[in-house]
Structures are given as structure tokens and as C-alpha cells.
Amino acid sequence: MMMKTILYPEPSNWAALSLRPQKEAADLDSIVRNVFDAVKRKGDEALLHYTLKFDGVKLSSLTPEKSLPESCFTSVSPALREAIRLSAGNIELFHSSQKDDVKVVETSPGVFCRTESRPVEKVGLYIPGGTAPLFSTVLMLAIPARLAGCREVILCTPPRADGSIDPSILYAAMITGVTSIYNIGGIQAIAAMTFGTETVPAVYKIFGPGNQYVTAAKQEATRAGVAIDLPAGPSEVLVIADSTSNPEFVAADLLSQAEHGEDSQVMLVSTDVAVVEKVLLALERELAWLPRRTIAATALEKSRAVILASHDECISFSNMYAPEHLIIATENAADLVGGVMNAGSVFLGQYSCESAGDYASGTNHTLPTGGFARSYSGVSLQSFIKRITIQEVSPAGLKNIGQAVITMAAEEGLEAHAEAVRTRLNFLRYV
């Protein structure tokens, strides 16, 4: 059978059970640095060169797609356009709620502090090509970018064989206000957005998923001073199930994660041996007809079912694993969520399937993987915003905190810091 079942492991073994499949540690650094160096020096010429070399596509031009081509209307079915609009509406509604209010705090009398939000002015979205056009990721990145007020929202995605861009990606980009779109993918796209070329503008922050080359390129972009959304990695789900869970639903959720890629991982954590057995049977049955069954089966081989003694232990195990997606498919799901410390996005109850969040519930599907949920949040409106602190100190305020500043600055050996206060306090003595 595919998933390995582990019965009542000791807590001392949980860390080992939380390990992700080891990646082959291909050192991509030299490839990435060569491409970055070439794009920095040669600009568009390097983009054309690497698109031919890596993607096998000879581009006639890099002219960005600036206006909505007719093909968006003719090639994207009305049903898909309607689905995209429903999803976009929910994503917009949820991300709008993440706006911060400005609260002015008078920390000492006469000392007024506040935080104001400003958009990252120029952002770049990377949308992978590969087996299918991920127009849903366009929605997840471009909608909060527009809500944040980003001035330039550019998008890079690998060209199809004829050099064009998939119409569903174009459609999603157009309705979300992406300002320009480029048919460039892979390392060279990340390098282009890092340095800028004759055609592609440089940006301040790069978002979006990708394979190991794109991930390594985003890491290199940070060395060049460009921010990134998240360290990316293979997708994963952890499902907590008990005797009340529907095994068919659980199996369907595990498969919807497993089909993402051979390096995906799914974890089933349960208080009930019987339900796990039923889930495993359902998995075998459902796998048989799945178009992506080879991918899913490979992912399941690296996956685990863990039986634990209580719901609390299930939550503790999940916290150690820190899943990208956590489905709590138990009776008392809402009661358990308070104990969740580390997770990207949580799905509560029998009907909150992961695919709902992947597409249409309104939450973001760009989430921390590989245990990064211990320290990172998923993409949100805040990912496109900087928080600037602002302070206004009145003469009375400076009198209230000035001596503390002078004392601390002097102790740290920073006399000019102290003097900036003294000069002002002296002046105030004579006005």
C-alpha cells in the first residue's frame, strides 16, 4: 500500500515523522548566477537567448501584452469567465478586510506615534507554465496588489510553443488590473524583474510559485536587493480525522493535494484506526481513475498516516509538522483551531475542502510550505504593503522623554544623539 501507517508513535519520534521528503540537493547556484549575470549585462538579448535555450521557444519579440486581445473573449469559455469572476469577487472581499486602520497612540504626553500603510510601488508576479496555466494564482497575487495600491504590477509567465500566453492567464490578468505582461519564464524572468531590461522594468518585490530553478532565482534576487514573498517549496496538506469524518471526503482531499506534484506530501493524522483504514481503501479506489494518478501515487508513497491517542495530540503533531494546508475534519473542528500554532491556512469541518481555498473561498493560496509556517505567513494584502511609523513630538513631549533619551544615548556612547535633544531643550528654555 502507498501511505505508511504509524500507530501511536512516541512524541520523541514526531519530529522524524514530520520530515519532508528529501530533495536532491542540486546546486543550482552557478546556473542561476550565470543567467543573472547575462541578463544584467545583455538585457533583452539574454532573455531571448535563454528562452530559446531553456524553453525551446524562439520569440520574435518581447513586446509586452498591453491590451486585452480578442482571444481572451473567444478562447475563454463563458463558464470559466463566470467562475473566475466569482472567485475574484471573494478574494477581493476577504483581502479588503485586511486593511489596517491608522491608530494614533500618545505614548507619553506630547509624543504621538502611528503607523501608516504604503503600497510597494512596483511588484512582479511570476506565474509558472508547466502542465497547466495557473490563472488562479494570477487572481491570488494581482487582486491584493491592486487593493494595496501598487502602481506597477507586472507579470511574467513562460511562453507557449508559439510564443503566446495562455488566454485564461491573460483574462485573469486583465480583469485584475495587471499593468503589463511578458512572455518570459524561469530564471531569466526573475533576473529580468530584478535588474530590468530594455523591455521589462525592474521591480521592488517578486511574488509567485515556481520550480526549483525559479525558487533558486528568487533567492538570488534577494541577494541583489529585491524582496520576495515566500521561500517556495512542494505543496502539502495535513488532515486531522476522527470517527465522525467522512472517509470519502478525506481521501478526496488527500488526492487533491497529492496530484499537485510527485514531491507533494500528504499527512493523515487520526484518533481512529477504522477511519484511516477506510480512507486508505477509498484512496486506492479513487486513484484508479485519476488523470494524474502517476503523480499522485508517487506523492502518496512519501506520505504517512499517523494514529494518535487524542485530538490534542493530533493538534500538537500538526503544530510540529507546520502544514501549508491543515484540514480539521473532526466533529469539534471549531473548538480545536485555537490550539493551532503553525499552519498556512486552516479548513474547518466536513465541507471545507482544500480546493475551495485553492480557488474560491477568498483566502490566499500562496502559503508557506516545508515547515515555513512556523515563521512565515501566507501572502495577504500586507505582503504588498510597507508599514511606515510616524512620530510627532511636541515641545512638551520632548521635555517628557528628552532626559531618558540623553541618558540612554550617553550610555551607548552616542553623544550626538544626546546633543540633538539637548540643543532643543536648551532652545526651549529661552522661548
Place this chain on the structure above:
Amino acid sequence: MMMKTILYPEPSNWAALSLRPQKEAADLDSIVRNVFDAVKRKGDEALLHYTLKFDGVKLSSLTPEKSLPESCFTSVSPALREAIRLSAGNIELFHSSQKDDVKVVETSPGVFCRTESRPVEKVGLYIPGGTAPLFSTVLMLAIPARLAGCREVILCTPPRADGSIDPSILYAAMITGVTSIYNIGGIQAIAAMTFGTETVPAVYKIFGPGNQYVTAAKQEATRAGVAIDLPAGPSEVLVIADSTSNPEFVAADLLSQAEHGEDSQVMLVSTDVAVVEKVLLALERELAWLPRRTIAATALEKSRAVILASHDECISFSNMYAPEHLIIATENAADLVGGVMNAGSVFLGQYSCESAGDYASGTNHTLPTGGFARSYSGVSLQSFIKRITIQEVSPAGLKNIGQAVITMAAEEGLEAHAEAVRTRLNFLRYV
């Protein structure tokens, strides 16, 4: 004279005027990787080895400081303790205001989404040694860590010559609830917090400033899967002054930045030539008596005074520079702040000196430098928190968004995603 004055530069020249002093691009990667590798393999033994090698200190033990030693009370003056407590109170008040409320959004009928905050459970604070003990940075990092609810807050700081830790750092750590303190600095401290050793626990996120070695080590920590607060760099200030500004105050603020380090940069941007001339004279006068005058003079040599035609141009120039600290010392300071797009922290008016924010206004002094204010925020409560999204989809909710999910998943070639919805909708047809 020290600062170079540029009169009415063309906007096309602003980018060049916004450049930071070039760092000597020492490639520290191999040193950093060697230390990381040694600490990962040999743990404490490597920490003792590198502390002797790099810091010249032979440590008798790595036992952390766990309880407040007597020396905190005897060596830290009552005036300093009072100053630290005032500062800590203001920092706590301001950072408390950054807590998020949970807002539940019903994105489609029956689809409930919300965001909940959770602390990063284990954080490591790095406090540099060097010319003075930076106890103020302890306050800036440990207070939001405690407010966020971080379970483990560990602190590493280089040992003094006798292996001990400065009492003012100990005092600040103790009153802010740091859970353990280690007398280790530099690359080896960052490596210890990344991998954990027999004595030092591994953490999920590392905070704090440092020299180029520490900065390179923090970059290496991200490659090992540990998050960091910010890419660090030399400190800087940009002051916007007009004919109403007090030249003595402006000069004092420029000096308080310049004394930080020889690689610091200060920028004066003004609509008024006369005030700039007065500031330059005041700088010369004040520099003469400053204890750190050699450092400050070197920093000033790399600094600039730029004369522009209007307040709006001053703000535009500042946005291009993206200063860590922005002082708007003009008459209408509060009216200009709306135009500020890129800055770490803003100081409004004649009495809001940078040193107030460095120590005691309540805002955080860990801020983005080197132009990173274009894409990064300074440290805040949010830096110690992850935002987890939570969705609860009712049966009615799934009926409302299910078809959109099925349509989009099928288009992206992810049939199992669609099936997870279909299975549930089929089930609901029969209950």
C-alpha cells in the same frame, strides 16, 4: 567642506544622487559557510573555538545567564534604569496598538473566512557588541516578542573580554522577559540559533542588527530555512528642511546619524540655499567637540545636500532615496507626510529628532536601510506573528462556490481538486 552640495539637479540625475556609498564587496560566503558547517557538526565546541578565534575571548563555559545577576542592580545606575523603564513603557504602548482584530468575512453566503494571529514560537535576538552595549535594541526586539506571545525568546551577544555580558544588556533583557541569554557573537551566534547546539536552542526566526559578517550569516540562515527580520545595512537619515527650519537642530540630527558609523550616510534636502549654508556651518562647529568626530566626518564626506525647487520635489526625491529615517523639519510637515511613499520611520516637525525614535518615542528603531524601505517595513509586532487564514464552508456555502471550483480546477488540469467538491455535492444531494 565635508558634505557635497548639489543645486537644482535634473530629475534624471536623482537616481545617481540616491546611491549609497559602495561597500567593498568582500565575499564572506566561504567564511560564513565554514563556520555554519562547523557549528552544525560540532555544536558548542565550535562556538568556543570561534569565540576564541574571532573575539579573542576564551570562554570557560557557555552556560546561559538564566537569572538576574546582582550586577544588574549594582552596575546599572538608577538614572539609566529609570530611562530604560520609560522607554520600555512607550515601546510597549505603541506596539500593543499593532494587534490585529479578528474580522470574519462571509465572502459568499455560507463561506466564512478570517485571519488569526499566532506568535512565532521560538525567536532569537542578536545584539551586537562593538563600541557600545546596544541595550536599546534589546528593548526594540524583546518587547514586541513578548507582546506577540513568543514562547522562547533567546538572546545572543558577544562576550566582553572577561567572558561576561554587559549589565545594561542583561538588565534590559531581564525586564523584557528574554528567556535565556548567551555570551556568543558574530557568525557563530547566528549559526548556533540556526542549527541549535548542546547549549543554544534552534529558533525559527532571527532578529537584530550586526556588521557585515552577521548580515552575511543571517542571509545564510535563510538558506537553512530560518526566517530573518530584515536585510541589514549601514544606517542613514534624510532631512527635509526649508527656510523655517532651525539649522542647529538639523545639523544636530545629521550628526546623530553620522556618528553611527563611517559607512552611515546623511542626506539634506532643502528648498532653501541659505538654510543649507547655515546647517553646513553648524555641522563644522559641532563636529569639533564630538567624541566620535572621526567617524562622523568620514560619514559626512559620503553625504550630500541637495537643493530642490519645491516641497513636492523634496518628497519625490526622498521617495526615490527611500531613507531609513526621514525627518521632515519644515513648517507644514504634517501636510507632506501623505506624499511619503518609501521610508522606514518618519519624524515630523522641529522637535521630533531621530534620537527620540531611536530610544524612547515608542516606535521601533529596527528599520529598513539601503533603499529596502521600498519593499520592507521595519520591525513591528507583526514581525513576531504569523497570520493564519481560516475558512469554514457550510453545505450551503459549498453549493454556492462549488461549481466555480470545479470549473477552474478542471481548466487547470487538476481533476482531484474538482472531485473533492463533486464528492461532497453528490453526498449533499442524498442527505
